[in-house]
Amino acid sequence: GAVVSQHPSRVICKSGTSVKIECRSLDFQATTMFWYRQFPKQSLMLMATSNEGSKATYEQGVEKDKFLINHASLTLSTLTVTSAHPEDSSFYICSASQGGEETQYFGPGTRLLVL
Amino acid sequence: QKEVEQNSGPLSVPEGAIASLNCTYSDRVSQSFFWYRQYSGKSPELIMSIYSNGDKEDGRFTAQLNKASQYVSLLIRDSQPSDSATYLCAVNNNFNKFYFGSGTKLNVKP
Numbered sequence: 001g002a003v004v005s006q007h008p009s010r011v012i013c014k015s016g017t018s019v020k021i022e023c024r025s026l027d028f029q030a031t032t033m034f035w036y037r038q039f040p041k042q043s044l045m046l047m048a049t050s051n052e053g054s055k056a057t058y059e060q061g062v063e064k065d066k067f068l069i070n071h072a073s074l075t076l077s078t079l080t081v082t083s084a085h086p087e088d089s090s091f092y093i094c095s096a097s098q099g100g101e102e103t104q105y106f107g108p109g110t111r112l113l114v115l
Numbered sequence: 116q117k118e119v120e121q122n123s124g125p126l127s128v129p130e131g132a133i134a135s136l137n138c139t140y141s142d143r144v145s146q147s148f149f150w151y152r153q154y155s156g157k158s159p160e161l162i163m164s165i166y167s168n169g170d171k172e173d174g175r176f177t178a179q180l181n182k183a184s185q186y187v188s189l190l191i192r193d194s195q196p197s198d199s200a201t202y203l204c205a206v207n208n209n210f211n212k213f214y215f216g217s218g219t220k221l222n223v224k225p
Contacts, residue, residue, distance in 0.1 A: 034213070042217070043203065043215050043216065043217040043218055044159070044203070044215045046212070046213070046215075049212070093158045093159075102147045102164075102207050103149065103161060103164055104149075104161075104205075104213060105161065106151075106158040106159050106160065106161075107158060108157070108158050109157070109158040
């Protein structure tokens with residue numbers, strides 16, 4: 001149980017375009033979803049926390065207008081990188097937790113390359 | 116001071132040995148602690164969680180927690196080459212916010 005999927009697994013886009021990444025909890029209802037970014041050889045950096053039906057809480061230094069997060073249902077959250085630039089190239093990973101539980105279950109990640 | 120600190124390694128151990136991974140945290144009120152394993156190019160996968168002082172065993176893995184010393188560790192018995200990965204320590208600060216350490220890279224040599 002506690003499976004989280006992400007789509008796409010890999011995406012290449014041109015600078016200035018927008019990219020949407022989906023995160024789904026497949027076998028449980030995720031009251032909270034988290035979005036992380038990881039640059040090569042670095043640890044996970046939390047970008048934002050989203051609760052179903054409410055606005056995401058962004059970490060300091062993360063532009064909410066650039067990284068749009070929507071958590072419209074208990075099984076789906078989306079991250080849209082708007083006007084992507086090469087410096088946005090990274091490994092984006094979502095995680096989800098069930099109501100009342102603290103454990104976070106991670107999706108397989110999305111590797112974004114902005115040319 | 117970082118919320119969660121880990122030695123980046125690499126920690127090299129021979130196959131069959133015990134690997135000991137350590138983590139310290141700064142927020143004394145933290146209540147929940149997690150160990151994740153991350154293979155290169157992959158996302159983290161949960162190994163185990165621990166909430167109470169003492170040891171918690173799951174197969175070849177034992178997590179140890181000492182809240183007084185703000186210290187949590189992971190022991191891997193009978194280490195296998197397939198255990199070679201980066202191990203991330205995560206601490207929940209009671210506001211449903213995880214703080215991750217930078218990870219310790221483990222190399223298990225055949």
